[in-house]
Amino acid sequence: MGVTSKAATVRQTPAAVVIILALATIVAGCSSRPYGDLIVGAPAPGTSTVDLLVATTRAPVLDPPGVMFGGSRGKGLDFADIVVSIPPEGVHKPGDVEWPGRAPGDPQRDFVTLRADRMDLAQARAAFNARVARTPGHKVLIFVHGYNTRFEEAVYRFAQIVHDANVNVAPVLFTWPSGGNVTDYVYDRDSAMYSRDAFETLLAALVANPNVGSISILAHSMGNYLTVETLRQMAIRDHGLPSKIRDVMLASPDIDVDVFRRQIADIDAGPRSTQFTLFVSRDDKALGLSSFLARDSTRLGALDPTKQPYQSMLEQARVHVIDLTSVQSNDSANHSKFATGEVVAAIGDRLAQGQTLSDAKPGLVESLGTFTKGAVNVATDVAVGTVTAPVRLTDPTQNEKSVDTAAAAVVLDK
Numbered sequence: 001m002g003v004t005s006k007a008a009t010v011r012q013t014p015a016a017v018v019i020i021l022a023l024a025t026i027v028a029g030c031s032s033r034p035y036g037d038l039i040v041g042a043p044a045p046g047t048s049t050v051d052l053l054v055a056t057t058r059a060p061v062l063d064p065p066g067v068m069f070g071g072s073r074g075k076g077l078d079f080a081d082i083v084v085s086i087p088p089e090g091v092h093k094p095g096d097v098e099w100p101g102r103a104p105g106d107p108q109r110d111f112v113t114l115r116a117d118r119m120d121l122a123q124a125r126a127a128f129n130a131r132v133a134r135t136p137g138h139k140v141l142i143f144v145h146g147y148n149t150r151f152e153e154a155v156y157r158f159a160q161i162v163h164d165a166n167v168n169v170a171p172v173l174f175t176w177p178s179g180g181n182v183t184d185y186v187y188d189r190d191s192a193m194y195s196r197d198a199f200e201t202l203l204a205a206l207v208a209n210p211n212v213g214s215i216s217i218l219a220h221s222m223g224n225y226l227t228v229e230t231l232r233q234m235a236i237r238d239h240g241l242p243s244k245i246r247d248v249m250l251a252s253p254d255i256d257v258d259v260f261r262r263q264i265a266d267i268d269a270g271p272r273s274t275q276f277t278l279f280v281s282r283d284d285k286a287l288g289l290s291s292f293l294a295r296d297s298t299r300l301g302a303l304d305p306t307k308q309p310y311q312s313m314l315e316q317a318r319v320h321v322i323d324l325t326s327v328q329s330n331d332s333a334n335h336s337k338f339a340t341g342e343v344v345a346a347i348g349d350r351l352a353q354g355q356t357l358s359d360a361k362p363g364l365v366e367s368l369g370t371f372t373k374g375a376v377n378v379a380t381d382v383a384v385g386t387v388t389a390p391v392r393l394t395d396p397t398q399n400e401k402s403v404d405t406a407a408a409a410v411v412l413d414k
Contacts, residue, residue: 047086
């Protein structure tokens with residue numbers, strides 16, 4: 001009793017070392033962790049703005065100000081209208097978020113929130129319809145973030161991506177209750193699954209909306225698990241995916257390869273015109289940690305698409321691949337390569353021209369210096385959470401005061 005055998009110690013030590021090294025890599029990614037940055041500031045000349053509609057299954061936070069929604073789970077969907085100011089050209093570096101040292105920050109140097117309003121269902125519907133009506137082709141771009149992502153991190157990063165890609169779409173952020181801490185992996189995974197029905201309700205409403213021409217979905221890391229599971233249950237229920245859902249981009253997906261094989265088979269059981277595109281990087285350290293925690297199972301976002309059985313699986317599933325292994329990353333974990341200015345600008349340029357990447361010449365891939373197999377039809381994506389900011393010794397999210405929300409049905413169809 002109370003004695004640890006030498007064999008047990010040997011088995012435990014490598015695991016502890018790997019986790020410590022992985023967390024150290026993550027923590028080293030940035031100098032501070034943003035919190036409470038959504039305090040409204042003033043506009044400034046020369047800046048740009050991005051107007052986001054937010055749909056969330058997070059519970060609202062009343063205090064402190066500048067947070068709006070925390071990591072607790074809400075009872076239904078809540079909505080917000082958020083406008084973000086981007087620093088002038090020459091100050092803002094594509095692919096980066098210039099976080100303010102203290103909110104609201106200086107709009108000439110920092111990302112600054114210009115509006116952060118909660119909305120009810122009727123207000124959200126009206127705001128969305130007004131925005132999509134101004135969009136050529138009435139295109140909608142939905143972003144689903146990944147693990148360890150606080151609300152304000154998802155907002156600012158998505159604003160950065162929309163700005164840097166120069167994509168003329170109606171951007172919608174779907175944000176689920178991530179705990180926003182590296183130790184919340186299991187909680188985050190459960191929260192992602194908790195949000196499946198709400199995400200399907202949102203998608204179904206957008207598909208039914210006569211003002212919407214097409215929908216692109218961008219998912220990152222663990223957000224891919226939520227996205228693909230939602231599309232799977234939608235395809236099973238409706239005997240296929242709606243034709244309005246044109247593009248699904250899977251960026252660094254934290255999904256077991258065997259699980260994805262079953263998911264995509266269920267999606268393909270009915271008619272499918274939706275284009276799936278996979279962004280992989282074989283040196284993704286965050287997915288390496290996930291693989292370790294999952295008993296060395298291969299993660300979809302870190303596989304080698306040129307090797308079997310992965311190559312055949314992806315070809316059979318009609319999933320097109322862009323390998324970003326050779327692209328230099330802005331973060332030490334190599335988990336955010338598609339958020340770099342070069343990749344975002346190239347993809348955004350194609351969308352701005354109204355083209356799918358499958359219609360484009362190979363110049364995009366050549367400009368990225370990457371390997372690609374097959375055609376691509378994607379939008380943009382963002383890296384948040386584990387690769388954007390370290391953990392503070394005193395975590396302010398532990399003091400959030402959240403309130404439950406009344407369950408709401410999304411009816412953005414009129």
